[in-house]
Amino acid sequence: MNAKDEMDAKDDRKIVAFLCNWCSYAGADLAGISRFQYPPNIRVVRVPCSGRVDPLFILIALKNADAVLTSGCHPGDCHYTSGNLVARRKFSLLKSLLDFVGVEPERVQFDWISAAEGNRFAARINTLTDQVSKLGVWDRWGSVVDD
Amino acid sequence: MTDTNTLSKIQEKARRLLEDGKVEVVIGFAAGTVPGKSTPSFISAKEDCESLVWDNGCSLNLAKYVLKEKRKAAIIVKGCDSRSLVNLITENQIKRENLYIIGAACPLSASCAGCQVKVPVIYDELIEDGSEIREVSTIAERRYDDVLEFEKLSAEERKAYVYGEVSKCIRCYACRNVCPACYCKECFAEKSLPQWIGKTTDIGDNLIFHLIRALHVAGRCVDCGSCQRACPMGVNLRLLNHKLLMEVGSLYQFEAGLKEDQILPLNTYQYDDPQPFLAKGGGHE
């Protein structure tokens, strides 16, 4: 891959964001309304709660994306009381397993972003995109359609 | 170690249960046809109890069979089988009262490294052989040497190793099918609507299968090692299980299948649970 292709590949990097309907998605919405700038690399999947996010979703997303962000309400603020607290345990294990098998920590990230944190959402996506663009090319689990 | 005394006590107990009509079937092991492998046996005639064995070949976790057993059954268990039964009871997959548990200390001569639960934790009758009975409530402090060694490698080396391991996988699902913690009616790996992963042995699909398999049994795995023994391709499955056993131990001070009143760690939460993923993921706070 030459330098130009690599640049293009970086611009092309896809980031999937699983955002909970009640907080983080509303936060993203607020970022939009408030006209906070953030890169267009992000593809948002709205989920009812961060507790809905199965680690499988994240691994599957990585078949076709360079990074995945999952974000829900801050602990204590879950619309369903404890969805994000149950999710937190799943995420902890997933994260440590991914680190263990050598996946760069930046590829899979989690956060809690409230409906009021439009600014922080935009900032988060900026940092994330920046981090991801600094990473090497993701092998998509070694799986490519062209074998 | 084949202890003839233990064996005859097991056989006697099985015979008595069948004779008294307490159970219709005894699930145990009989001699296998391959060296070092005893074979699961379903005994319903008391005369057949003599065919039961309790030896080095009894490594399979028999708890798996209780899931599909419709008859009133007795099961002969070692430490890890009994822990799987505890899990299945707490997960409402089986009813304790439908099952007669004959416990005996693990007969494997080369037992699993670090195993501290050789003697069953749950039983109706324990065949005593003088083994030390440990009162175990938590063994979360247990170290997994394979994990610690592996973590000394660089991320690239770790990734290369894991990719190499899963690329051996032929997707026979033996690891899943022997695992007593795997009892979904329809496994995500075989689901068609949606089809999460492909049916080929494409390395990515293999990898996702093994990572999710490990995560699905996290907090429930009793480290019986059946998955690894079953794998015909020698995939180092236990490494992933060990990592998660260690994590569950250190994050939630939990190890599965030790107490009947256990609450499985992924079915619950604490407000002040650690959030290591935030720091590692470059998050705030």
Next chain:
Amino acid sequence: MIYQIRKDDFLSWLKKQREGKKVLVPTRKEEGYLFLPWVGDELDLREYTNTLKPVKDVFFPQWETLIRYRVEKEKSGEIVEETSRTEPLILFGVRPCDAKSIKLLDNVFDGEKYKDPYYCQRRKNTLIISLGCRELGPTCFCQNIGINPLSSEGSDILLVEFEDRYLAQSGSDTGLEILEQAPFTPAESKEQKIFDELNGNPARLNEAEFRSLALNNMPDFNDSVWEKLYQKCLNCGICTYLCPTCHCFDISEMTLDSEGKRVRSWDSCMYSSFTLHGSGHNPRPTGKERIRQRIMHKFNYFPQNYGVIACVGCGRCVAECPVNFDVREALKLLGVWKDDLQL
């Protein structure tokens, strides 16, 4: 006619073949022997009884692309047939049981009405040099079902180790052509005699005898014996995937956006999803029906359709089954195993 070649000469000959062909040899790995491209100059056949994966893998790989396509809405799209990426291949060290298994698979993939182009092309491109078994492995049972461990059936060339030489017999015209040239030489009458003597311990039971047993003595489809058989089986796919004659497959898609490919991959009659209809109905809902299907397919349906038993006695299913489901024991229970033969 028997030929011979010194082992050293054979090694050099095989090495030379690498110039135009890919040479696969049993290669020792941590998990067992596998057919892999020969690298290096030596063959490591210590403790080689058979490969972990059957040789079918070479002709009918675990998965492969059938077609590629590109489809966009409102556009015609295109379909590109996968040109089977085969190259001239030499397989060395195939055991006679596995060589026979390929002949069995020819019935399926190279049939009268339909031919599987991917399989057939690889078949045409491959030379099979088998290595007769002087000793049998612990779970081998070829002789009990009428297969000779020194048979050249299914091979182009059969080699049998004898002291510092290989005695060689052709199993095909291509094989014969090779044997008729240097460095192979016709064997003296002494070697002929040795070969015949080695071969004097052929199958303990004739294949036709076993086949008629399996066709005629198999218990009724609804016999209660099937209930006993399946209890310990956990319905994993080891026996089917490691079986040299199991050939069931699935066809599925792998796609990314508008590009995709249709792939086929091994499938197993042990899986409940194998026969599950879209409606939810399943003609083989439990382990009982699935074990029955596997045994009947090998020992009854296949011989009905193709006149030959679809088991070659390699013993992989016996050796690798995690619960020690032993097909020999099953056949005994079903009454289609000759009683005087020991397990």
Next chain:
Amino acid sequence: MTCSCESGHNHNQVNPYVPYRMKIKDVIIENPEKDLKTFILNFLNPEEEKSFTYIPGQFAEVSVFGVGEAPFGIASSPTEKGVVSFTVKKLGQVTSSLHMLEKGDVIGLRGPLGNSWPIEKLVNKNLVIISGGFAFTTLRSFLYYALDPENRKLFKNITVVYGARNPDQLLYKAELSEWSKRDDLDLKLTIDRGVEGWNGIVGFVPAVTEQVVKEASNTVALVCGPPVMIKFTIPVLKKIGFTPDDIYTSLEMKMKCGIGMCGRCNIGSKFVCKDGPVFSLKELEELPAEY
């Protein structure tokens, strides 16, 4: 290598896995629930139509690219030139995606596959055609074929008993109403339970068959419907005097390759895809009841 179909020869001979590309010409919604649709297809490359010669009763593998393939009985008749059609119930993965497609979309087609209704055996015979629900498809193909002016004289009396849960679930309603006017066809439509506006027969297919079919001599019955309908219709036919040799039915099984290789659709030693899908009752009685 480009698809052999572009060079125009019959690629069944070359590579049985390469599908024809078909353009959806029309989609007909068959019932108010919209879970039954008939897809009328054209060959994208009209040249290929020549190599797709079929007989009523055969099936084909229809594929939605990116989703998968599924087998369906061909609902059109070889006498309908230029089109191949299938009636599909929305059930699983492939059928659901098929139902989302529209006119103009391109799908794949492999076939024709399997045997057919035993046309040669039916010549100069009275025919009784019995069907229920959406299993009518290949019998519609046969009927259309048999009613063709060229072919009608080959067969004697044709009686059709076709039933559905309610009038809405009857397929090909316009065609049925045309056929009901013909005097060379005795068409009996029935529904399971009476509803307002239905003046026809009410009753289950086996019972109606018993009332309508009186004669088994020189007659062959073609039966296709849900398993429960077949189960109760066969004793009725036997009672009337049909021998297992004169009763034919078409079976359904999960299939993948359609050419007898992939191993999942067998009943005993027979493959439904290759040896079927049409079997005489006599053949079926010799096979284990595993379907």
